[in-house]
Amino acid sequence: MDDAQIRREVFAALQGIAPEVEPETLRSDRLLRDEVDLDSMDWLRFLAALHQRLGVNIPEADYQKLTSLDALLAYLAERLAS
Amino acid sequence: MIEFKLPSLGADMDEGTLLEWRIAPGAAVRRGQVVAVVDTAKAAVDVECWQDGTVLDLLIQPGDKVPVGTPIATLLEEGETAETVQRPAHAAKPARPAAAPRSATSAAFAAPPTSRPRISPAARTRAAERGVDANRLSGTGPQGAVTLADVEAAARQAKPLDRHAAMRQAIAAAMSRSKREIPHYYLAETVPLGAALAWLAAHNAGLAPERRLLPGVLLLKAVALALRDYPQLNGFWQDGAFRPAAGIHLGVAVALRQGGLIAPALHDVADQPLTPLMEALGDLVQRARSGSLRSSELSDATLTVTQLGDQGVDGVFGVIYPPQVALVGVGRLAERPWVEGGKLCVMPTAQFSLAADHRASDGHYGARFLAEVRRLLQTPDSL
Amino acid sequence: MSRITYREALRQGLREALARDPRVFLMGEDVGRYGGTFAVSKGLLDEFGEQRIRDTPLSELGFVAAGVGAALGGMRPIVEVMTVNFSLLALDPLMNTAAALRHMSGGQFSVPLVVRMTTGAGRQLAAQHSHSLEGWFAHIPGLKILAPATLEDARGMLWPALQDPDLVLLFEQGALYNQEGELDESEVVDIRSARVRREGRDLTLIAYGGTLGKALAAAEQLAGEGVSAEVIDLRVLRPLDDATLMASVRKTRRALVVDEGWRSGSLAAEIIARIVEQAFYDLDAPPARVCSAEVPMPYAKHLEDAALPQVPAIVAAAKGLLGLA
Structure with missing residues (x-):
């Protein structure tokens, strides 16, 4: 799976939770949970959607690595490559 | 005969607009069945019936707006028939302006309408329910008649109501009433959550995100269990007296993405294990946001919990949602300096607050309640 | 499950009724020796004898009225009228007597009679043997009117019709007699519902x-x-x-x-x-x-x-x- 595909899946998962989000306007270096206004329930549903779409099960211990959209994409690329 | 009255779907509702009947005269209804869809200021709500019976008459039509408590349908109880009961007069319809008397000239010379648009009876009925002008639709039925399917398609495309403004009004009304009538007192307690979070991390480790628990569920459960011992905070102030509630149904404040707030009830929180409770909470939040709550969820809450911690505030002192008598607020969960056993350490904590109605309870009682919540959260195994 | 025709299903119904209740008998034109104009009652004369399978003269008025009288007298007659067109000759006993008697006697008399007749077209029998007049009869209060369309109903409607205390008309569509199929023995037949x-x-x-x-x-x-x-x-x-x-x-x-x-x-x-x-x-x-x-x-x-x-x-x-x- 290439980066563009991962990006598409992530946005699709995100829009399932926050339909108003427009991928173009999202600042990818900012704190994702602030940028999209995700509360803890939204965050968990977002991770569940990623799990279903990409098969990547992100443990709680890794939450702190996933600050921004850029960080999340890099993390997913690494997990999918290994 | 049973008079089915428009129920209050929350303290901030004083009238509702019928959107749709889900029953017809002659139909049997069971307790808990959805009988109508009513638009409150906040949402379109499925209204449930609380008695078994057979529908006798529907007293209002879709589109009618009536005050809470207005009889909207009559039901026959077992053993009754339409002949054996005295039927009430239909609810007063909004007065229609009397037709202006036509002048003799115009009456005499006006050509009778040669035809009117072909709209099937079913389509006409549904168009009235949905507020669609069927005369403007082009039909797909025989001879170009407008059919039910045409009306449904048009209704789907129609613009939704301005729910946002209506919700703002509803919140304004409820919160003004609360601050006007309820003498609030406020307490706060910082609760160490090291044990609870360690337990949660161990529980969630290895679980897929779909199966994980959120800290919020532990907090809700702790509040519910504490309420068992402090029933004076769980119930309603009505007609000048406190009435304890039979169950413990926590209103969960849910911020809607488009703005506004709704606090539907999570039922029987104290009795449910954490995993099903988490599922119920996820389902409730999702339905609150998609606007498909049931009437019991809007009216059953016995105490509301608001968790603003995700937004980063340290504490929240809430406004009680009448006729409830208390509200628990939870601030941000974060690691903070903490003293334990005479030593300074780092501890995850959150500030719990209680806003309570001084007519129903006193500060001393409220403080003991918060202490009980704190105690319960130190032994997460017991939740 | 057995493979039979609509005609055989009707015959099974007749045979069961005759065997079950000694008050039941069949009469009509050619129902005995000839075995019925449409062969529905074929073989029943040999099986049940002349007392219970009775050939009548060509007089619908006479034998339908006799059926009304027998029903009043405690029997459970089944009268076959060859086609509904000929039943017009017997309208008087059917409507003025059988359908009205319960009402006119204040409930003292009832006429537990079943009249079977062929109805409908499709067999080139032309304008005196082919009409569907059951809708006319359906206008008359006091009657129950049955129209078996399936093998199960062809066999199963007769017995409950005989249990009815009033006149029941049973219309057999002539083009169905040779229709063949599997009879579902388990189907419960009522004479109330669509x-x-x-x-x-x-x-x-x-x-x-x-x-x-x-x-x-x-x-x-x-x-x-x-x-x-x-x-x-x-x-x-x-x-x-x-x-x-x-x-x-x-x-x-x-x-x-x-x-x-x-x-x-x-x-x-x-x-x-x-x-x-x-x-x-x-x-x-x-x-x-x-x-x-x-x-x-x-x-x-x-x-x-x-x-x-x-x-x-x-x-x-x-x-x-x-x-x-």
């Missing part, structure tokens, strides 16, 4: 007797064109089972009645009136009907076919209701 013979979503076809098979064939063809038709078998023409009809029409919102009777003043007209009375606001199209042409039934095959409700006309009317025509 049945949904095929479930559907888009419109309701209402048929009975000889038109049921045509309605089912039309539904099958419609399914091939993406239209889901529900088919109701009326079974009981009086009293009509409004509840089953309305439940279906409220679901599909469109109704098409297929009736072999003449259109004007027909059973189809009555059914449509009830639908409009009871389900008007649920309708998505004006109810429609396919009936026989209002002519005496022609003899010539192509003309007879043209006069009767046929599958293409049912399909076309159904599509008309959906705006697909």
Whole structure:
């Protein structure tokens, strides 16, 4: 799976939770949970959607690595490559 | 005969607009069945019936707006028939302006309408329910008649109501009433959550995100269990007296993405294990946001919990949602300096607050309640 | 399950009734030695004897009236009238006596008589043997009218009809006698209700007797064109089972009645009136009907076919209701 595909899946998962989000306007270096206004329930549903779409099960211990959209994409690329 | 009255779907509702009947005269209804869809200021709500019976008459039509408590349908109880009961007069319809008397000239010379648009009876009925002008639709039925399917398609495309403004009004009304009538007192307690979070991390480790628990569920459960011992905070102030509630149904404040707030009830929180409770909470939040709550969820809450911690505030002192008598607020969960056993350490904590109605309870009682919540959260195994 | 004809199913019903109740006997023109004009009672004379399988003179007035008298006297007669056209000769005992007597005697007398007759066209029997007059009889209070369209009903309706304390007319569509199929022994037959013979979503076809098979064939063809038709078998023409009809029409919102009777003043007209009375606001199209042409039934095959409700006309009317025509 290439980066563009991962990006598409992530946005699709995100829009399932926050339909108003427009991928173009999202600042990818900012704190994702602030940028999209995700509360803890939204965050968990977002991770569940990623799990279903990409098969990547992100443990709680890794939450702190996933600050921004850029960080999340890099993390997913690494997990999918290994 | 049973008079089915428009129920209050929350303290901030004083009238509702019928959107749709889900029953017809002659139909049997069971307790808990959805009988109508009513638009409150906040949402379109499925209204449930609380008695078994057979529908006798529907007293209002879709589109009618009536005050809470207005009889909207009559039901026959077992053993009754339409002949054996005295039927009430239909609810007063909004007065229609009397037709202006036509002048003799115009009456005499006006050509009778040669035809009117072909709209099937079913389509006409549904168009009235949905507020669609069927005369403007082009039909797909025989001879170009407008059919039910045409009306449904048009209704789907129609613009939704301005729910946002209506919700703002509803919140304004409820919160003004609360601050006007309820003498609030406020307490706060910082609760160490090291044990609870360690337990949660161990529980969630290895679980897929779909199966994980959120800290919020532990907090809700702790509040519910504490309420068992402090029933004076769980119930309603009505007609000048406190009435304890039979169950413990926590209103969960849910911020809607488009703005506004709704606090539907999570039922029987104290009795449910954490995993099903988490599922119920996820389902409730999702339905609150998609606007498909049931009437019991809007009216059953016995105490509301608001968790603003995700937004980063340290504490929240809430406004009680009448006729409830208390509200628990939870601030941000974060690691903070903490003293334990005479030593300074780092501890995850959150500030719990209680806003309570001084007519129903006193500060001393409220403080003991918060202490009980704190105690319960130190032994997460017991939740 | 056994493979039999509609005729054999009727015969089984007769045989069971004769064996079960000694008060039951069959009489009519040629029912004994000849075995019945349509061979329904073939073999029963040998099995049950002349006392119980009785040939009568060619007088419908005489033997129907005798059946009324026997019923009043405590018997449970089954009278066969060769075709419904000939039953007009016996209207007086049927309507003025049998249908009225319970009312006129203040409930002291009832007439537990069953009259079987052939109805309908399709066999080139022309204008004196082919009409469908059951709709006329359905006008008369005091009667119960049955129209078996399936093997199960052909066999099973007779016994409950004999249990009814009043006159029951049983109409056998002549073109069905040779229809063959598997008899479902487990089916419980009542004489109260209509049945949904095929479930559907888009419109309701209402048929009975000889038109049921045509309605089912039309539904099958419609399914091939993406239209889901529900088919109701009326079974009981009086009293009509409004509840089953309305439940279906409220679901599909469109109704098409297929009736072999003449259109004007027909059973189809009555059914449509009830639908409009009871389900008007649920309708998505004006109810429609396919009936026989209002002519005496022609003899010539192509003309007879043209006069009767046929599958293409049912399909076309159904599509008309959906705006697909």
